[in-house]
Amino acid sequence: MRYRLQLWHAFLVPFALMWIYPFVWVVSSAFKSQREMLLGGLSVWPAEPTFDNFVRAWQVANFGEYTLNTVVFSAAVVTVVVFVSATAGYALGRGQMPGKKIVVGVLIATMFIPHGYTIIPVFKLVDELGLNNGLIGAVLAAAGPAHVVQILLFMGYFSSLPQELEDAARIDGAGYVRIFWQVMLPLAKPIIGTVTLFTFISAWNAFMVPLVFTLGRPDLRTLGVGMYSFFGQYTADWTGLAAAACISLLPIVTVFLCLQRTFVEGIAGAVKS
Amino acid sequence: MTARHTLAARIAKHRWHYLFLTPMVVLFVGFTAWPMLASWWYAFFDWDGLGPPTSWVGLANFSEVLGSPAFWNAFKNSFLFSLVAVGVQMPLTLLFAILLNNPRLRGRNLYRLFLFLPVVTTTAVVGIVFAVMLDPAGGFVNEILTGVGLLPEPVNFLGSDRTALATVLVIDLWKGFGITLIYWLAALQTIPPDVYEAAKVDGATARQVLRHITVPMLVPIATVILLLTFQSSMNPFDLIQATTKGGPNYATDVVATYIYRYAFDPQMAAPRYGFACAAGVVFGMCTLLLTLLQAPLLRRRYLKASG
Numbered sequence: 001m002r003y004r005l006q007l008w009h010a011f012l013v014p015f016a017l018m019w020i021y022p023f024v025w026v027v028s029s030a031f032k033s034q035r036e037m038l039l040g041g042l043s044v045w046p047a048e049p050t051f052d053n054f055v056r057a058w059q060v061a062n063f064g065e066y067t068l069n070t071v072v073f074s075a076a077v078v079t080v081v082v083f084v085s086a087t088a089g090y091a092l093g094r095g096q097m098p099g100k101k102i103v104v105g106v107l108i109a110t111m112f113i114p115h116g117y118t119i120i121p122v123f124k125l126v127d128e129l130g131l132n133n134g135l136i137g138a139v140l141a142a143a144g145p146a147h148v149v150q151i152l153l154f155m156g157y158f159s160s161l162p163q164e165l166e167d168a169a170r171i172d173g174a175g176y177v178r179i180f181w182q183v184m185l186p187l188a189k190p191i192i193g194t195v196t197l198f199t200f201i202s203a204w205n206a207f208m209v210p211l212v213f214t215l216g217r218p219d220l221r222t223l224g225v226g227m228y229s230f231f232g233q234y235t236a237d238w239t240g241l242a243a244a245a246c247i248s249l250l251p252i253v254t255v256f257l258c259l260q261r262t263f264v265e266g267i268a269g270a271v272k273s
Numbered sequence: 274m275t276a277r278h279t280l281a282a283r284i285a286k287h288r289w290h291y292l293f294l295t296p297m298v299v300l301f302v303g304f305t306a307w308p309m310l311a312s313w314w315y316a317f318f319d320w321d322g323l324g325p326p327t328s329w330v331g332l333a334n335f336s337e338v339l340g341s342p343a344f345w346n347a348f349k350n351s352f353l354f355s356l357v358a359v360g361v362q363m364p365l366t367l368l369f370a371i372l373l374n375n376p377r378l379r380g381r382n383l384y385r386l387f388l389f390l391p392v393v394t395t396t397a398v399v400g401i402v403f404a405v406m407l408d409p410a411g412g413f414v415n416e417i418l419t420g421v422g423l424l425p426e427p428v429n430f431l432g433s434d435r436t437a438l439a440t441v442l443v444i445d446l447w448k449g450f451g452i453t454l455i456y457w458l459a460a461l462q463t464i465p466p467d468v469y470e471a472a473k474v475d476g477a478t479a480r481q482v483l484r485h486i487t488v489p490m491l492v493p494i495a496t497v498i499l500l501l502t503f504q505s506s507m508n509p510f511d512l513i514q515a516t517t518k519g520g521p522n523y524a525t526d527v528v529a530t531y532i533y534r535y536a537f538d539p540q541m542a543a544p545r546y547g548f549a550c551a552a553g554v555v556f557g558m559c560t561l562l563l564t565l566l567q568a569p570l571l572r573r574r575y576l577k578a579s580g
Contacts, residue, residue, distance in 0.1 A: 005377055012372075016387040019447070022402055023390065025413065042413055088297035097287035098280060103294070110305055112564050117529070117553030118308030120315065120536050120546055124322070125303060144304030151297065176289035207397040207511040208529075212537055224397040228515055231401045238405050248398045256393040260386065263393075267452065268459030271497055 026249070029242035030054065037239050053243035057230075061240065063247050065219065066226035070204060070248075073135050073142075073222055077203040078196050080143035081150060085195060086188065089154020090180055094166065104155075107148045123212055135220055138213035142206055149270065150195045157191045158184060194266045197259055204252050223248040316551035321543045322536070334551035344552055346523055347531040350438065351507065351556070354527065355563075357442050358506030359499065362453055370457030371487065385458070389451035396448060400515035403444050407431055431517055434524035441516060441525050445509055453502055460494040461487070500567055507560060528556045 024044060029037060030053050032046040057063045092100055122141050123132075131137040161184060169179045185192075210222040221229065230237075230244055256263060284291075316334050318326035338344050369388070373381045391399065407414050407430040415427035430440040464487065472482050510529035513519060519526035519534065534541065535549040 005375060006379070008372060008378065009380075012384055016384050020387050020390055022399060022406065023394075025406060026402055038411070042416060084296045084300060087293040091290040091293035095287065095290060097290040098283050103298075107301075112568075113309070113557075113561060117532060117557050118312055119532075120322075120550055120553070121308035121311035122304055123536075124311070124546075125307065141304070144300045145308075146297070146301045146305045176293075180293070201393055205393075205395040207395070207514070208533075211514070212533075215537060215539065224395045224511075227395075227398045227401055231404070231515070241401060241405055245398050245402050249394050252393055252395065253390070256390075260389075264385075264389075264455055267455050268462070271456050271459045271494060271501070 023249070023253075026242050026245045029239055030246045032239050032242075034237070034239050053239040054247070056237075056240050057244040057247060061226070061230045061234070061244060062219075062221075063223070063226060063230075063244050066221050066223045067247060067251075069135065069220055070222040070224075073139060073206075073210065074200055074203040076135070076139040077143045077206075078199045080139065081147050081199045082192060082195055084143070085147055085150035086154050086185065086192070087180075088151050089156075090158050090184060092151070093155040093158030094161075094184075107146060107151060110146055111148050119208065119212060126213070132213065133217070135213075138210050138220075138222075141213060142203060142209045147199070150199070153191050153195060154188065157188055161187060194262060197255075197262055198266060200255065201252060201263075312550045312554050312557070315547050316554050318547040320545075320547040322546040326547065330547070334548045335555065337548065338551045338555050343523060343526070344528075344531060344555075347519075347526040347528045348556065348559075350525065351509070351527040351529075353438070354442065354445060354509045355503055355506045357446060358449060358453075358502050362446055362449060362506075363498065363502055366450060366453040367457050367491075370454055370461055371483070373454075374458055374461045385454070388454055391448050392451040396511035397515040399448065400444065400512045404431055404516050407440065432521055434522045437517055437521060437524045441509070441512060444516070445506075445512055448512065449502075449505065452505070453498065456498045456501065457491075460491050460498065463494065464490050496567070500564070503564070503567070528552065 028044045028046060031049045031051075033048055033050050033052070036047050091097065092104060119141075122144070126132055126137040126141055129137075129140075131140060165183060166179055169183050174182070205224065206222070207224045207228075211225045211228065214220045214222070214225055218229070227241075227244055227248055231241060234240060315326055317329060317331060319328040319330045319333070320326040372378065373385055375381070406412050409415055409427040409429040409432065412427075414430070415424070418424040419427055428436060430436050468486055468490070469482065472486055477485070508529060509527055510533065513525055513527055513530050514533065517525045519530040532549045532552050535545045535552070537544065
């Protein structure tokens, strides 16, 4: 019985390797010379490893700039989402303010309404606000739509904190804002961490919003959009594309590998509750 | 009178709560509620997006959308993505989850990590990586398949309208596989181990355990996983736009790329915002309907959970 279970490795090992082979291919091709790629070298190890592709992607294809844009975009989206969902979650999680049930009900209802097809009004709104000329517009379009799961996470956590904590702080003379900022928010670090991680990954990987908002501003492209236009322009520069893919994927894969426990537990928690 | 008085007093007492709620409400109104309503409103205009919409055309956009074979083609492809996600990805990931949930299987965390890795990567980027790997002229997949004699000649996987749709569906499956796998693994963790112990004592076979314990105990959570998988499968825009842009010959067109083309494609002579909104509204309504069909399942789960 035990041996039969371990027989599965004969299937799982090749399957798992095949599964991540695209990433192996990206890394190996990024270090190959264009000549070696053209001759159809299938070997994983580059015959004459070179950094030329990275230099070309970073400087000629502007991936240096795109990396910076993506970092700024993702950080801004995370900041807005954490701020908005923490404050809203706090207001909804502590005390019984009139209208609380309605707000929570509306939020939960929007989870079930498809809203991936509203990019045109969002684009138009940002345009009217005069923010279409910078990353701010893209940040608003990405961070603006209600992040219901994040709000509910904060709400659930804040409501689980003991009332005595709040009462004690109030006796010491702390007001609503100070209780939130100095007592409650520091206690919510685990939730801030989870929300930051999930929002960061989805912002880094965002494509449609940054694509639409940078159509007229190539200098503001994020990595995903940059990759798309690089492919459109230099379709045949495979090693350059592989290097660009390396630059785009390395940060996000590193973040994931370092924090994979938080990530997997966060997803699992969402399903169970 | 007193009721109103106390309500006003309670509202005044909670003024800080409302202040804290304000940023969320402002963004919600601007970026969630308004876009949904505005999509409907814009759909009644012939509008190129310059200035406010002025040319009212009534239901003309809707009737053009409903009568357009290209729209229904995109519609059909969109639902094919959901169908594969629900009909292939869900059962397949369940099998893997059952296998990887066995604590005696060595290295199961590493397998889980490998299968999950595509989920966190940028769809647009890996889409282009696949486009290069699958290239008919020298891409390594074709080199290998023709090299070992599996294919008589290179196949233009993403460039021929016979294979393109199947190819993007497989890439999409690869990309989303890990997340459904994690859902199932989480679901399996909720089954208490002593149930398995009891079954073992009673001499149940592995197949009996699967059929009479694992599957029935998974049903409640399965409805949630169904909804999550269905919703995330509805938006294959990133992958399609990066690899095929809906081509060749609209073979891989989905509603999101269809809308994008009418509203934002730089190659389009004049954008048709009103028409694109009408397409979005029609599709949104159909998705809502399909989501609501799953609602009775969900309600049953919540009744059970609370009762």
